[in-house]
Amino acid sequence: QVQLQESGPGLVKPSQTLSLTCTVSGGSISSGSYYWSWIRQPAGKGLEWIGRIYTSGSTNYNPSLKSRVTISVDTSKNQFSLKLSSVTAADTAVYYCARGSGSYPYWGQGTLVTVSS
Amino acid sequence: QSVLTQPPSASGTPGQRVTISCSGSSSNIGSNYVYWYQQLPGTAPKLLIYRNNQRPSGVPDRFSGSKSGTSASLAISGLRSEDEADYYCAAWDDSLSGSVFGGGTKLTVL
Numbered sequence: 001q002v003q004l005q006e007s008g009p010g011l012v013k014p015s016q017t018l019s020l021t022c023t024v025s026g027g028s029i030s031s032g033s034y035y036w037s038w039i040r041q042p043a044g045k046g047l048e049w050i051g052r053i054y055t056s057g058s059t060n061y062n063p064s065l066k067s068r069v070t071i072s073v074d075t076s077k078n079q080f081s082l083k084l085s086s087v088t089a090a091d092t093a094v095y096y097c098a099r100g101s102g103s104y105p106y107w108g109q110g111t112l113v114t115v116s117s
Numbered sequence: 118q119s120v121l122t123q124p125p126s127a128s129g130t131p132g133q134r135v136t137i138s139c140s141g142s143s144s145n146i147g148s149n150y151v152y153w154y155q156q157l158p159g160t161a162p163k164l165l166i167y168r169n170n171q172r173p174s175g176v177p178d179r180f181s182g183s184k185s186g187t188s189a190s191l192a193i194s195g196l197r198s199e200d201e202a203d204y205y206c207a208a209w210d211d212s213l214s215g216s217v218f219g220g221g222t223k224l225t226v227l
Contacts, residue, residue, distance in 0.1 A: 037216070039216075046119055046205065046218055046219070046220045046221045047154075047162065047205055047207075047218040047221070048218070049215055049216035049217065049218065051215070052216075060214055060215060061215070062213075062215050063213055063214075063215070096161055096162075101209070101216060102149070102150065102152060102207060102208065102209040102216055103150070103152050103164065103167045103168070104152075104154075104162070104164060104207075105164045105167075105173060107161040107162060107163075108161065109160075109161055110161050
């Protein structure tokens with residue numbers, strides 16, 4: 001059974017870069033033809049897709065975040081990562097990593113990231 | 118504002134059948150599969166329906182999905198108290214080249 005776990009700082013200062021890592025267990029991140037995605041959810045609000053990375057390393061990003069987002073993969077560590085630059089309070093949310101694209105059968109538990117000075 | 122449109126709330130009594138709608142456009146629902154997620158408070162979303170009307174293993178057959186044109190629906194029959202949750206529809210959007218979600222529907226079991 002595939003499991004995902006987010007990790008990273010829970011507090012980021014405005015204008016700085018948010019960095020999160022998703023560790024995948026129960027299978028190799030590079031096996032199979034899967035996308036690995038990041039999705040976020042501000043408190044009390046809906047889900048917002050941030051972007052995805054394919055096992056080949058190709059990426060797609062939400063156009064509204066594209067200028068600030070980078071998703072990368074480290075197959076040696078079975079991890080993929082999210083970097084979001086120039087954060088503001090509007091980026092405060094629970095961040096989820098998930099396997100898939102459109103269909104997300106596997107999710108991490110989510111990690112709350114607060115942007116505050 | 119979400120790309121896919123859902124009613125913010127829905128309700129029903131135990132045993133009833135409720136439906137939740139999801140409206141999109143030709144670039145998302147009209148040309149791609151629809152997915153439904155259930156989110157219980159404080160937990161990650163759970164895939165409920167994939168490819169418009171397919172249920173993952175373990176999802177009760179009380180849950181069903183349908184799609185017509187640029188709209189989709191989730192139906193829950195034999196409503197139970199544990200069905201009280203937020204429900205989200207999702208689809209791939211060809212114009213945005215990304216996943217889009219509905220704003221979510223909070224289901225209350227009265």
